[in-house]
Amino acid sequence: MQKEIQIAQLITALQKGDVTAFDQLYFEYAPLLYNRIFKLIKSPEIVEEILQEVFLKVWNMRAQLEVDRGLKTLLCRIADNLAIDHFRKASRDRALQEELWTSSVGFYLHTEESIFDKEKQRILNEAIQLLSPKRKEILTLCNIENKSYKEVASMLGISANTVSNLLVSAMKDIKNYIHSKYEGA
Structure with missing residues (x-):
């Protein structure tokens, strides 16, 4: 019960832009969120980036935070969504890489065929001459x-x-x- 009151006071102070309240919030929840994200994404650097994004989102939406709503649940949902976004982006990047690879192979084959066609044409012209x-x-x-x-x-x-x-x-x-x-x- 005491912790719930502290969290409610923390949210109220955060809504007013209190940086100290934000720091307390960070130190309270960052370890939990780090471990949660790390279970999904095994890269410490990426986990740190996502963790920073979570708290940046919280800071930006501080005025909309509700004292009686579960802050922990909100933070976990934001963290999960950002981790999923990371996987989506990685998937799109792989698809883009594959598309670029396919088009570069196609370009290479087209160029090779063009060179071969020119060589065939040159030999045919020699034969005709x-x-x-x-x-x-x-x-x-x-x-x-x-x-x-x-x-x-x-x-x-x-x-x-x-x-x-x-x-x-x-x-x-x-x-x-x-x-x-x-x-x-």
Whole structure:
């Protein structure tokens, strides 16, 4: 009963902004709250931070404290909520770290693919440059300009069969060149 009266007097003084009352409140409840938070969070540094936040909240809400309400219960609830907030933040940070990791891996793979595509394009261009002028022209007309064998044959004054044979030969030469480049790599 005596302790309840002391706590009630402490709260009344605290409501008026009495720093000494706040210090007494801190020394009375800090060990209990420290042990309670430490059971949840095993890091002394983080426990200290949360403990400071608990008492900062109490100081900021001192005018709203009620003499007849359980101060210990209030302090424990604040401590528990702050510990839970800490776990939520840690969880979000891990999720953020994982998201950053995933996006950086994706960026790396995209960059690697881009480099590989450029290298393939370079080798393909080299292979095309090595073709005879006639094969290069037929390849360009058929595969790049999407003209039919008949259209190309008419343009070049040769048969559609010759266009087909020259295109097949050009593709074979390109394939052999690319194959030789990748075997050498």
